[in-house]
Amino acid sequence: MTTPPLPLSDTGLFRVLRDDLSVDPALPAPDAGLLLRMHREMLRLRLLETRMVVLQRQGRVGFYGSCTGQEAVAIGAGFALQGGDWVFPALRESAIMLVRGFPLVGYLAQVFGNSLDVLKGRQMPSHMSGKQVHQVSWSSCIGPQVPQAVGAAMAMKQRGDRAVAVGFCGDGATSQPDVHNALLFAGRFRPPCVVVCQNNHWSISVPTSKQTASETIAIKARAYGIPGYRVDGNDVLAVHGALQHAFERARRGEGASFVECVTYRIGAHSTSDDPTRYRSQEEVESWQRKDPLVRLQGHLRGAGLLEERGLAALQEELTAEIEAAILEAEQGPPPARATVFDDVYAELPWHLREQREELLRLPPAAGHGGGH
Amino acid sequence: MGTRSLRFREALRAAMLEEMERDDSVFLLGEEVGHYQGAYKVTEGLLEKFGPKRVIDTPIAESGFAGIAIGAAMVGLRPIVEFMTWNFSAVAFDQILNNAAKLRQMSGGQLQVPIVFRAPNGSARQVGSQHSHAMEHFYAHIPGIKCIAPATPADAYGMMKTAIRDENPVLVFESETLYSLKGDVPDDPDFTVPFGVASVAREGKDISLISWSRPVHVCLDAAAELARQGIDAEVIDLRSLRPLDEETILRSVRKTHRAVIVHEGWSYGGVGAEIADRIQRFAFDDLDAPVGRVSFLDVPMPYNAALEQHVIPNTPRVVEAARAALYAR
Numbered sequence A: 001m002t003t004p005p006l007p008l009s010d011t012g013l014f015r016v017l018r019d020d021l022s023v024d025p026a027l028p029a030p031d032a033g034l035l036l037r038m039h040r041e042m043l044r045l046r047l048l049e050t051r052m053v054v055l056q057r058q059g060r061v062g063f064y065g066s067c068t069g070q071e072a073v074a075i076g077a078g079f080a081l082q083g084g085d086w087v088f089p090a091l092r093e094s095a096i097m098l099v100r101g102f103p104l105v106g107y108l109a110q111v112f113g114n115s116l117d118v119l120k121g122r123q124m125p126s127h128m129s130g131k132q133v134h135q136v137s138w139s140s141c142i143g144p145q146v147p148q149a150v151g152a153a154m155a156m157k158q159r160g161d162r163a164v165a166v167g168f169c170g171d172g173a174t175s176q177p178d179v180h181n182a183l184l185f186a187g188r189f190r191p192p193c194v195v196v197c198q199n200n201h202w203s204i205s206v207p208t209s210k211q212t213a214s215e216t217i218a219i220k221a222r223a224y225g226i227p228g229y230r231v232d233g234n235d236v237l238a239v240h241g242a243l244q245h246a247f248e249r250a251r252r253g254e255g256a257s258f259v260e261c262v263t264y265r266i267g268a269h270s271t272s273d274d275p276t277r278y279r280s281q282e283e284v285e286s287w288q289r290k291d292p293l294v295r296l297q298g299h300l301r302g303a304g305l306l307e308e309r310g311l312a313a314l315q316e317e318l319t320a321e322i323e324a325a326i327l328e329a330e331q332g333p334p335p336a337r338a339t340v341f342d343d344v345y346a347e348l349p350w351h352l353r354e355q356r357e358e359l360l361r362l363p364p365a366a367g368h369g370g371g372h
Numbered sequence B: 001m002g003t004r005s006l007r008f009r010e011a012l013r014a015a016m017l018e019e020m021e022r023d024d025s026v027f028l029l030g031e032e033v034g035h036y037q038g039a040y041k042v043t044e045g046l047l048e049k050f051g052p053k054r055v056i057d058t059p060i061a062e063s064g065f066a067g068i069a070i071g072a073a074m075v076g077l078r079p080i081v082e083f084m085t086w087n088f089s090a091v092a093f094d095q096i097l098n099n100a101a102k103l104r105q106m107s108g109g110q111l112q113v114p115i116v117f118r119a120p121n122g123s124a125r126q127v128g129s130q131h132s133h134a135m136e137h138f139y140a141h142i143p144g145i146k147c148i149a150p151a152t153p154a155d156a157y158g159m160m161k162t163a164i165r166d167e168n169p170v171l172v173f174e175s176e177t178l179y180s181l182k183g184d185v186p187d188d189p190d191f192t193v194p195f196g197v198a199s200v201a202r203e204g205k206d207i208s209l210i211s212w213s214r215p216v217h218v219c220l221d222a223a224a225e226l227a228r229q230g231i232d233a234e235v236i237d238l239r240s241l242r243p244l245d246e247e248t249i250l251r252s253v254r255k256t257h258r259a260v261i262v263h264e265g266w267s268y269g270g271v272g273a274e275i276a277d278r279i280q281r282f283a284f285d286d287l288d289a290p291v292g293r294v295s296f297l298d299v300p301m302p303y304n305a306a307l308e309q310h311v312i313p314n315t316p317r318v319v320e321a322a323r324a325a326l327y328a329r
Helices: A032-057 A071-080 A104-112 A145-159 A177-189 A218-224 A236-251 A281-288 A292-302 A308-330 A337-341 A350-361 B008-022 B046-050 B062-074 B086-100 B153-165 B215-228 B246-256 B271-282 B305-311 B315-325
Strands: A086-088 A165-170 A193-199 A228-232 A257-262 B003-007 B026-030 B055-057 B078-082 B116-120 B146-148 B170-174 B182-186 B199-202 B207-211 B233-237 B240-242 B259-262 B292-294
Touching (some): A032 A104, A032 A236, A032 A308, A071 A236, A071 A292, A104 A308, A145 A165, A145 A193, A177 A218, A177 B062, A193 A236, A218 A228, A218 A257, A236 A257, A337 A350, B003 B008, B008 B026, B008 B153, B008 B182, B026 B046, B026 B062, B046 B055, B062 B086, B116 B153, B146 B153, B153 B170, B153 B182, B199 B215, B207 B215, B207 B246, B215 B233, B215 B259, B215 B315, B233 B246, B246 B259, B246 B271, B259 B271, B292 B315
Parallel strands (some): A086 A165, A165 A193, A193 A257, A228 A257, B026 B055, B026 B078, B078 B116, B146 B170, B207 B233, B207 B259
Antiparallel strands (some): B003 B182, B146 B240, B199 B233
């Protein structure tokens, strides 16, 4: 197996959807059922992210980093993965765990960080994780999760598992030693790993052109002796196809690869950012015309798989699902104060037991979760 | 139970070898650990015995292989990471501080990182300031990890085994200058030394000298000198800095009423300051003198041998600090 079945390269741009939104006839025809499932998840994610930013503005959520405009990468990746695979996301891929069966209420409980949250209120929003779906939390320092993904893949290879690990980063993270390290080890040890860079053109206010002089990001893979694939990240079929190829290649023991998904951050970096201060509205609008959800919907309409009444009904259904999940997740009281000492170690050390007893002797602070 | 005479490095090696035989999820990685047998020959023979899948020579990338090991631990393996020296762990600090130490807690207990980071630490004779850090002071600050610093081959053996079997990240601070030290080591593959239990290296009634790793031996020399001067010093070898055996420290100070803390590394904000704080908080009424400190002088380590000896805690400085605490200057 040496020739890729898809026209993938590190300087071109792999696309499945053509400008007229038809599927390139030279490529395998996508399965209609898969297209509709991916559309449903992309639409749900678009609605969810929009709602989350509103909740932050209302003061109900402390922080949020939305993936609006980049949904095709999370959703395309989610559908290309298999059950035993591990995901080491960056900021804008949390939703992969929803595609892989993590309940929406539990996901939102992680945003509220209350007692319904499996992370027990310890991790900030947009750092969601779930061991049940093999997804860990990313590391706020930008990049550290990527060598961890490679290490997880090395462990899988050592144990003879058939699983793969995927590590995500953004274009800015490619400047970090951690991404260099990940690609270095991925090339040197050939574990079943795929590193995916979402090039959304902006690292907060720094454009990719000021981040690196490299011709493309994918081309960096050459220096590490692994294939690099540059993919249209606003084409969910291209993302899904390229990643499926990369994962299968890794699963067959042919080693790691590096995938650059070219996309655009339509919104702010996070709720703490105002992008109108550093980029033009024309630029944003030019990318809005390439919106991955709109493109997929255009294709579905053309293929006779989506009509307006059905779309409106679906939107209504998903909105109701999200609203109900938010209401349920938000109901959880704060975690009991005694839990703050749990899980620091596998066992509770004596000095934390003492600190816990000391804390519990104090009256519960008003509005900050009393009880034990 | 019989004993065998082993050097410190051989005791570490025996512990790793036996634990790798006992549990096939244990593996070793780092720079030069395989073909070169380890920069300090601690891992000698392990590649030959376990093969390149379990003894992995890595590229020169501490932050890389620290992250690799953490990822492998997150999905179920038990890595032992060798840094060539703890000094070089500085470039991997983020992986240890923000990832190894916190992943269990941040994931609500879903993930665990059973991992051992080990390396020589502290002064090592004329290797300059960038090779002479006592890094335990930086790491012992962090909840979620354990820090141990054995001073004898038996403790090196028993504590390395405990470290490998522990479900938490454990940092093992060794000393290049102790690697050739010989001592009796139990001939028992299930011999372990628990963390958080100090040992009384020498009993005495007049003053407590509290230390760990290489300076324990400086304290024992100083105690011998003090004995010649009619002063009976007790030497406490903490062995473990996190968890800390507060009880043994306080029991000793309540007996002797005086204490001097001796360690490598700078005194400002270090582990010695934490111990001095606990003594004044919990044994204030038992003290007959302020708690003394002997540490590196507050300067980057000089290369020159004569200057270096002034910076590192030595026997005369410990004797003088003990005499000052006894008002016997």
